[in-house]
Amino acid sequence: MFRIVATIGILLFLSPLIEGILRKFKALVHSRIGPPLLQPYWDILKLLGKDDVRSPHALLGPLPSWLALAALLAAGLLVPLGTASAFAGGDLFLFLYLVGFASVCTMLAGMDSGSPYAFLGAGREMMTSFVVEPVLFVALITAALKSHSFRFADMAFFQQVSGTSVSMVISGAALLLAIQAQLSKLPFDIPEAEGELMGGVFAEMSGPTFAMYRWGFIVKQVVFALVLTQIFFPWPLGLTGLWAVIAQIVKVLLVAVAVGLVDAVNPRLRIDQAVVYYFGVVLMALVGLVFALVGA
Amino acid sequence: MNLTPYILFSLAALFVGAAATLTMPYSKRTIGWVSLAFQTMAGAGFLYVALQVLAHGTFNPERPLFTVAGLGAAFLLKVDALSAVFLLAITVVSWAAGLYSIEYIKHYKESLARYYPLFLLFLLGMYGVVVVRDLFFFIVFWEFMTLTSYGLVVYEWGNRTNVNAGFKYFLMTHIGTAGIIVAANTLYHYSQSFDLESLAPVMALLRSDNPALLHTILLLFFIGFATKAGIFPFGDWLPDAHPAAPAPVSAILSGVMIKMGIYGILRVFLGMLPVSGFSSTWGNIFAVFGTISLFIGTMTAMFQHDAKRVLAFHSIGQNGYILLAIGAGLLLAPVSPPLCAIALVAGLYHLVNHAMFKSLLFLTAGSLQYKTGTRDLDRMGGLGKYMPLTAAAAIVAALGISGVPPFNGFASKWLIYHGTVTAGLHTPILLLAGLIALFTSLLTMASVMVKYVGLAFLGQRLPHNQGVERDVPAGMALPQFLLAALVLLQGVLVVPIVRLHRVLQPGVPAGGIGGAGAGGLAVLEVRRVEAGGDGPVVFRRGAVAAGRALLRQQLLQDLQAEFQHPDRPLHPGGRLPELEAAQGQETVLGGAPAGHRQLAVPAAGLPGRQGAGAVLPHPLGLPPVVPAVDGDRGRRGAVHHVRGAVTPGERRIVSRSGGHGAVIVSNIR
Structure with missing residues (x-):
């Protein structure tokens, strides 16, 4: 119980700080001053306090936004934080479905608003997920085959015990490349594309509903970074207790900075360019899987 | 009874x-x-x-x-x-x-x-x-x-x-x-x-x-x-x-x-x-056809505009999932009974689940046609606000078919992935099938949730649908509600339902894979949770508890054991003993009814087998099965009727029914 509360607490209340650091870093790269570190907290608080202006066509209302955040938090519980996950038997299929469900909620909310921009955004989100999600599950299944377990805790343990292997390195690299698009960062922020789609699925959103999506998004960033670092890059080994948690947060920060750096220096790709790029990444993940099958 | x-x-x-x-x-x-x-x-x-x-x-x-x-x-x-x-x-x-x-x-x-x-x-x-x-x-x-x-x-x-x-x-x-x-x-x-x-x-x-x-x-x-x-x-x-x-x-x-x-x-x-090389061969064929079917069916569904055509193509896809699971079960039967059992249970459970969510989806499509007079999804939109009951039913069914926890599709698809991916270590083709199935699930989610539910119920109501102001009558809403409740219940009460794995045990002749499945399923008997005796575990606390509940089951522990020792033979020699067809000599007697010849098992027939015509070893070492139907069948000197001309040296089965073995006439005088 303590682990669950602690994990949810860390995911909910620490992740905006990481977002803040990321924004500050991006501003540095752009030679701007950037927002204060705590700005994401104020953003969420401000949105929560606003009126919820809704599209007159909306059927689902704020429901998908809450469900998306809940699904992402639940997915976060499956990933080990510290030395064990909040749910010892975190299963990768459950994780994949929860993450997938969160993005379907986002698409539905966009279509629900009835805005044509949101419709386009939802379509792009769908296209992106078709090429990006396979990277995630092929990489995770590679780890499962290597560690002979579908549980995140066992997968995270595998490299600590057995050392690294070719397949894990390839899969980890593929996943790192996929995270950029999973998190809708440049050059893959195609579904939101503020310049052309005015935020895509979020075009019509405001107030607490929007706050939930923003918050969920920030949580997702941390969860994905955790999956990447915990399963594929578990070093340094041998840390326990609070030290392990701190080391993980630092690693998550490093991933966030890497993602932010790519985000800051790249222009947006067109959807077809992104799809072609991600076919390559999927192939790379599959190569990792083949290596795992032959035992490397 | x-x-x-x-x-x-x-x-x-x-x-x-x-x-x-x-x-x-x-x-x-x-x-x-x-x-x-x-x-x-x-x-x-x-x-x-x-x-x-x-x-x-x-x-x-x-x-x-x-x-x-x-x-x-x-x-x-x-x-x-x-x-x-x-x-x-x-x-x-x-x-x-x-x-x-x-x-x-x-x-x-x-x-x-x-x-x-x-x-x-x-x-x-x-x-x-x-x-x-x-x-x-x-x-x-x-x-x-x-x-x-x-x-x-x-x-x-x-x-x-x-x-x-x-x-x-x-x-x-x-x-x-x-x-x-x-x-x-x-x-x-x-x-x-x-x-x-x-x-x-x-x-x-x-x-x-x-x-x-x-x-x-x-x-x-x-x-x-x-x-x-x-x-x-x-x-x-x-x-x-x-x-x-x-x-x-x-x-x-x-x-x-x-x-x-x-x-x-x-x-x-x-x-x-019988469990044999034939089952592996056909298991492979089923797995391949199932995988092709699930991918192509779902993929084609994405490009349809007719509401019912979308759903029909998904039926091709979802039946592909079922066939894949059954194929995996057949394929794995000679190798690993627990995995065979998981795959077969997965297939059967998905079949029951699909029956509920797909019929529900078709009923909602019917409600749309009833209200708007069209099946063209491009001519709908925004109807959810005016048909909230139908929209809710359609969303529940869509969650079911997409396999979102805690709805029913999740449980059966989850079993399919576990069965196929775990088996991937000794049978890579199943790993590939599992990956394609997982990817297709993503397509299903996008296609049913976004295309069907999204286009029909969400967004703005089109001008020519201005007349749609009220939901369908109660007589149509009630069956939708009934099926929607079942889609959720089958997702929540997974464990009691999976207990129905008995369906693959009885009544299946020992020669069939059911025997192997039975062995595996006996191993997999899903236990109640010991802690506090809180009865069958159900998905009580929503999505997160869903995974946990299943993980606490014996099912999973066995699966895990199987996963961790892929090379350990489950049977001596790594595969099930094949059924032997017993052979005996029989004598043609006179006095049979018209069109029939009488055969008799000679007193000295069936060497080495006491009393019975043939006692076949059960593939899993369960008690042997003695063919018996008419009381005298199988005993020495028993008389059988055989239709048609019998030529000496012909091999024929003379046992009629009820038993699991075969008495084969190898020599007729």
Whole structure:
């Protein structure tokens, strides 16, 4: 119980700080001053306090936004934080479905608003997920085959015990490349594309509903970074207790900075360019899987 | 417990109901209620039969109700747990569809004389298929089902497209059925009986005697059943026929009728085919066809604009999932009973789940057509605000088919992934199949949630739908609600339902894979949670608890053990011992009835086997099975009747039914 509360607490209340650091870093790269570190907290608080202006066509209302955040938090519980996950038997299929469900909620909310921009955004989100999600599950299944377990805790343990292997390195690299698009960062922020789609699925959103999506998004960033670092890059080994948690947060920060750096220096790709790029990444993940099958 | 009267009563109720609805001069609504009353009677009877069988075991009477002497057919009933599951699915789905019909069918201008009578006879055909043990009557009911459903598909007789779709359906399924009939007759040549239980030893015989013929027979069965099941590329009729039929009929077609193909596959490949290299070969074939079907079906669904066509292509896809799971089960049976069991349970569970969410989706599509007069998704939109009950039902069904926890599709797909990916270590083709299935699940989620639900219910209402102000009448909303509740319940009460894995144990001849599945399933007996004795674990706390609950089960521990020692042979030599067909010498006696020759097992027959004609080792080392049917069959000196001329040196099966072994006449003097 303590682990669950602690994990949810860390995911909910620490992740905006990481977002803040990321924004500050991006501003540095752009030679701007950037927002204060705590700005994401104020953003969420401000949105929560606003009126919820809704599209007159909306059927689902704020429901998908809450469900998306809940699904992402639940997915976060499956990933080990510290030395064990909040749910010892975190299963990768459950994780994949929860993450997938969160993005379907986002698409539905966009279509629900009835805005044509949101419709386009939802379509792009769908296209992106078709090429990006396979990277995630092929990489995770590679780890499962290597560690002979579908549980995140066992997968995270595998490299600590057995050392690294070719397949894990390839899969980890593929996943790192996929995270950029999973998190809708440049050059893959195609579904939101503020310049052309005015935020895509979020075009019509405001107030607490929007706050939930923003918050969920920030949580997702941390969860994905955790999956990447915990399963594929578990070093340094041998840390326990609070030290392990701190080391993980630092690693998550490093991933966030890497993602932010790519985000800051790249222009947006067109959807077809992104799809072609991600076919390559999927192939790379599959190569990792083949290596795992032959035992490397 | 003699269940014969209940079965006959239910079948008779449907028949009488058909006659009554055909002749009644009352209003459309009254005839609908009369039809539903007869349907409820039949449904109650079959519900009772199914529950009795699930509680007390297989109902398998010795005597046929009647025989057709000239054809060698006997009307033998048999309801085992597998039939019971199908009875439950048919009853639930058809009752919901029947209730839905009453309001729905009123907006057609065609005569009801071509609807309710055919509807009831269609149900009669489906119920009949799953309760008979005789292949001849199986085919009779099968044809009954096909012909009546053809009549329902072309209900809108004036519409050229529908008539063409109906013709395509008629033609394709009959080509498949012709193959089934040829296969059945070929088997009859060997056994002189259509009894499914006496056909099993024939397969054991053919396996060693004439493998090419056995493969041909299996191929004919597979094509025939796969055509009905809508498996790509045999199921090309499906996307045309489903939209043509009225929505409640589409719901039954997709929810249960196409599953009859899966039922046939299970009966032949699990019930009749011995565990052997043949099962691995056909398991591979099923896995490949299943995977192709699930991918292409779902992919094609993404490009459709007709609401019912989207759903019909998803039926091809979802039946692909079921076939993949069954194929994985067959493939793994000689290798690993636990994984075989997981795969088979996954397939059967997905079948039941699909019956619920797909029929629900078709009913919601019908509601859309009822209100807007079109099936074109591009001409809908924003209807959710005006049809909230239908929208909610459609969203629940979409969550089910997408496999979102805690809805039912998650549980069965989860089992499919676990079965296939775990097996990937020794059978890489299943790993590939599992990956494609996982990816396809993403396509399903996008296609049903975004395309179907999104386009129809979300967004802005189009000008030509301004008239849609209220939801469908209660008579149509209620069945939708009923099915939606089941979609959720089947996701939440996974453990009690998975206990139904018994369905793959009893009544399956020991030669079949059911035996292996039984062994595996016995290992997998899902336990109650010891801690605090809190009863069967259900998904109590929503999505997160879902994964946890399943992970706490024994099922998973065994799976884990299997995963961690992929190289450990589960059986000495790494595979199950193959069934041996026992051979004996028999003597032709005189004085047989016309057209028959009498054979007798000589006193010295069957060397090394005491007393019985043949005692076959059970593949899993369970107690041996002694063939026994007439009391004297199998004993030394027993007399058997064999039809047709018998030439010396011919090999033949003389055992009739009831037993699991084969006494093969290798030498006739």
